[in-house]
Amino acid sequence: RPESLHCYLGEDAPGTKVDTPTAVPTMSMQLHDLAGGRGNFVVLEATIKELDWLALRRSGNLRARFHWTGEDWDFSWLVP
Incomplete structure (x- = not known):
């Protein structure tokens, strides 16, 4: 609309x-x-090499890190 x-x-x-x-x-x-x-507005092109993810939840927060190794994503849970 x-x-x-x-x-x-x-x-x-x-x-x-x-x-x-x-x-x-x-x-x-x-x-x-x-x-x-x-x-x-603009078009943005980016290469993501690392991502820190945080989910805030009543039942307990979650945090993880994703790291691009050059061939695959390495994943680790982190203390929020």
């Missing part, structure tokens, strides 16, 4: 630091209006 995407057309890019929180104004828009928001 185009109306759910209007927050990407703000004056400042998402993630811009501001002094106070601001509400996204409600505006009427059409699909062609969304083209102006494309400048707020």
Whole structure:
């Protein structure tokens, strides 16, 4: 739905630091209006070599580390 995407057309890019929180104004828009928001996005290409995973759960937190060895993923449970 185009109306759910209007927050990407703000004056400042998402993630811009501001002094106070601001509400996204409600505006009427059409699909062609969304083209102006494309400048707020980028394609990111990354090579992941290590990942630290944390799951916060009431029954007990879980943490694990995944490390790419160059051929396969090495996996270890960690103390949260």
